Amino acid sequence: MTEIAFLGLGAMGLPMARRLLDAGHRLTVWNRTAARAEPLAAAGARLARNPAQAVEGAEVVVTMLADPAAVEAVLRDAAPGLRPGTTVVDMSTIGPDAVRDLAGRLPAGVAFVDAPVMGSTPRAEAGELTIFAGGEVAPAVEPVLAALGTVVHCGPLGSGAALKLVNITAVITSVTAVAEALALAGALGVEREAAERSLAAGPLGAIVGRALDTYSAFGLGLAAKDLALALDAAKGLRVVAAAGEQLHAAAGERGAGADLSAVVTHLRGVTA
Numbered sequence: 001m002t003e004i005a006f007l008g009l010g011a012m013g014l015p016m017a018r019r020l021l022d023a024g025h026r027l028t029v030w031n032r033t034a035a036r037a038e039p040l041a042a043a044g045a046r047l048a049r050n051p052a053q054a055v056e057g058a059e060v061v062v063t064m065l066a067d068p069a070a071v072e073a074v075l076r077d078a079a080p081g082l083r084p085g086t087t088v089v090d091m092s093t094i095g096p097d098a099v100r101d102l103a104g105r106l107p108a109g110v111a112f113v114d115a116p117v118m119g120s121t122p123r124a125e126a127g128e129l130t131i132f133a134g135g136e137v138a139p140a141v142e143p144v145l146a147a148l149g150t151v152v153h154c155g156p157l158g159s160g161a162a163l164k165l166v167n168i169t170a171v172i173t174s175v176t177a178v179a180e181a182l183a184l185a186g187a188l189g190v191e192r193e194a195a196e197r198s199l200a201a202g203p204l205g206a207i208v209g210r211a212l213d214t215y216s217a218f219g220l221g222l223a224a225k226d227l228a229l230a231l232d233a234a235k236g237l238r239v240v241a242a243a244g245e246q247l248h249a250a251a252g253e254r255g256a257g258a259d260l261s262a263v264v265t266h267l268r269g270v271t272a
C-alpha cells in the first residue's frame with residue numbers, strides 16, 4: 001500500500017485515481033475545480049485544499065493535467081509540500097522538453113518520472129492503459145503504475161514523453177485523414193455505411209474504430225495541443241500541421257471538449 005497524492009481529476013484523472021483507491025492505496029486528491037473531487041472523497045480519498053497540502057507525506061505524487069502550463073503551475077504550488085524521497089510521476093501529455101524543464105525545478109531529492117499514457121477513458125476505467133515510462137521508476141512507483149495499465153520502460157527522463165508524442169501524433173493525424181476520406185465519400189455520393197465498412201476492413205481498421213468511437217472522451221483541444229507539441233519538436237511536419245488546422249476548426253464548431261471523433265462529423269458538414 002502506497003501513500004499517493006493525485007493532482008488533476010479530469011476525464012482521465014478521475015477514473016485513474018479511482019483505480020488507485022480501489023487497489024487499496026492511501027489516496028489524497030486535489031483538483032482545481034474542487035467539486036470534481038467529491039466522488040472520490042465519498043469513496044474514501046482524503047481531499048486536500050491545495051497542491052502543497054495534497055503532497056505532504058506522499059511517497060508518490062501523480063499529476064494528470066491538461067498541458068505543460070498546468071503541470072508547471074500545479075508543481076510550483078506543490079513544491080512547499082514536497083519532501084526528499086518523493087517521486088513525482090507526470091502522466092499528462094506534455095512532451096520531453098517540458099518534462100526535463102520541470103524535473104530540473106523540483107526541490108532537491110525529489111525524483112521525476114514521465115509516464116504519459118495511450119488509451120482513452122474506457123481503458124483508464126479498466127486499468128488497461130499503455131504507460132510509456134521515462135526516468136528511473138522507483139520500487140514504490142511500480143505498483144501504482146501497475147494498477148493503471150502496462151508499463152513500457154523507455155529509457156532516460158523524457159523518453160516516455162517523446163514516445164507518447166510519436167504515438168499520439170500518428171493516431172490523431174490518421175483519425176483526421178480518415179475523417180477526410182469519409183467526407184470525400186459523402187461528396188462522391190458513396191453510402192456512409194459502405195465507406196465506413198470498407199475502410200474498417202482495410203489497413204486503417206483500428207483508426208476507423210477510433211474515428212467512429214462513441215465512448216472515449218479525448219477533447220479536440222487536447223488533441224490540437226498534442227499536435228502543437230509535435231510541431232514544436234520537429235520542422236517540416238506538413239500533414240501534422242494540416243491536421244492541426246482541421247482540429248482547430250472542428251473545436252471552433254463543436255467545442256474544444258468534444259471528443260476527437262467529432263472531427264468526422266465536422267468535416268462531413270464542411271464538404272457536404
Ligand SMILES: NC(=O)c1ccc[n+]([C@@H]2O[C@H](COP(=O)([O-])OP(=O)(O)OC[C@H]3O[C@@H](n4cnc5c(N)ncnc54)[C@H](OP(=O)(O)O)[C@@H]3O)[C@@H](O)[C@H]2O)c1
Binds near residue numbers: 217218222
Ligand atoms: N482524455 C483522453 O483520452 C486522454 C488520453 C491519454 C492522454 N490524455 C492526456 O492526459 C491529460 C489529461 O487529459 P484529460 O482528458 O483528463 O483532460 P481534462 O478532462 O480536460 O482535465 C484536465 C485537468 O487539468 C486541470 N487543469 C487544467 N488547467 C489547469 C491549471 N492551469 N491549473 C490547474 N489545473 C488545471 C483540470 O482542472 P479543472 O477540473 O479545474 O478544469 C483537470 O483536472 C492531457 O495531457 C491529455 O492530453 C488524455
